[in-house]
Amino acid sequence: RAKESGRGCYRRFEPEMERRLRVRQSLEADLRGALGRGEFELHYQPIVSLTTPPEVCFEALLRWRRPGRDLVPPGSFISVLEETGLIAPVGAWALRTACADAAGWPASVRVAVNVSPAQFRSGTLVAEVEAALAESRLPAARLDLEITEAAILTDDAAILATLHRLRASGIRVALDDFGTGYSSLSYLRHFPLDKLKIDRSFVVGLDSSHASASIVRAIVTLARSLGLVSIAEGVETPEQLHHLRRLGCDEIQGHLFAAPRPNEEVPAMLRRIHEYTLLETWIHLSRP
Ligand code: C2E
Ligand code: MG
Ligand code: MG
Ligand code: MG
Numbered sequence: 001r002a003k004e005s006g007r008g009c010y011r012r013f014e015p016e017m018e019r020r021l022r023v024r025q026s027l028e029a030d031l032r033g034a035l036g037r038g039e040f041e042l043h044y045q046p047i048v049s050l051t052t053p054p055e056v057c058f059e060a061l062l063r064w065r066r067p068g069r070d071l072v073p074p075g076s077f078i079s080v081l082e083e084t085g086l087i088a089p090v091g092a093w094a095l096r097t098a099c100a101d102a103a104g105w106p107a108s109v110r111v112a113v114n115v116s117p118a119q120f121r122s123g124t125l126v127a128e129v130e131a132a133l134a135e136s137r138l139p140a141a142r143l144d145l146e147i148t149e150a151a152i153l154t155d156d157a158a159i160l161a162t163l164h165r166l167r168a169s170g171i172r173v174a175l176d177d178f179g180t181g182y183s184s185l186s187y188l189r190h191f192p193l194d195k196l197k198i199d200r201s202f203v204v205g206l207d208s209s210h211a212s213a214s215i216v217r218a219i220v221t222l223a224r225s226l227g228l229v230s231i232a233e234g235v236e237t238p239e240q241l242h243h244l245r246r247l248g249c250d251e252i253q254g255h256l257f258a259a260p261r262p263n264e265e266v267p268a269m270l271r272r273i274h275e276y277t278l279l280e281t282w283i284h285l286s287r288p
Pocket of ligand 1: 045060061062073074075078091094114115116146176177200233234235236253254255256260
């Protein structure tokens, strides 16, 4: 398009490029001090098992209370944290905060924390996790870590050792955004994992697209045959829930139950899930 509109166009786009550069620089400058100023928060979104009674886990999702702005979701700044190395202190803070918050929940409720590829490969993750658990006194069996395929892209001994050490202490590891990465699938043979999280992009098309439904069914079947728990993220409608239940998906996460909310609202979310699942059970039982 730039070519078509001729030579003048570069000059027209230059201010836009400068503007973007300035936006990026001020974002980076503000992010550098954000942790020290206490501007990060964790919000929690329930993941609910399709069993009676349901088991509940809350995923910790990072938010930035940037002064003078609306609450900023991580999509616009996680990549900057990664590029600048700030993800290391912020990630360690998220681990400690999530474990401390979860230690105040009912003992049957778990917490899941996202771990960035750099953090996973840093060599200090196991020590950070141990410190967070010791400080909060949260049992390791109540902690899940969510990693992405990028974290385990190369098949080296250090990654395998990290996974073994985490799982030996009772922590469970989930592979996030499954199906969107470089999936050669061969890593599923080498790496010890506990859960596969089906990416929201497949769940969105569940009821309208035959291809999406086929992919979700394939992932659920793959998870089951590998002995892994399947989790669908981004579930928004009762129709999607019914479809996933029919396909045999184990756990559900999405706005249908609740959007991510601050720790203070965890008790209210637990009450709502309980009511909702009672209703669901009733609908299920009342079917001919
Ligand atoms: P994710 O781990 O795949 O988290 C799920 C994302 O889907 C969250 O976005 C959540 O708010 C959103 N979501 C859940 N249910 C629904 C739904 O029903 N509809 C819609 N439209 N969206 C839904 P969020 O909070 O913006 O986080 C985006 C990504 O940022 C996360 O994706 C994760 O990769 C990353 N992230 C979040 N917190 C952390 C963190 O503490 N550390 C690291 N390294 N990454 C994080
Ligand atoms: Mg996640
Ligand atoms: Mg995910
Ligand atoms: Mg996702």
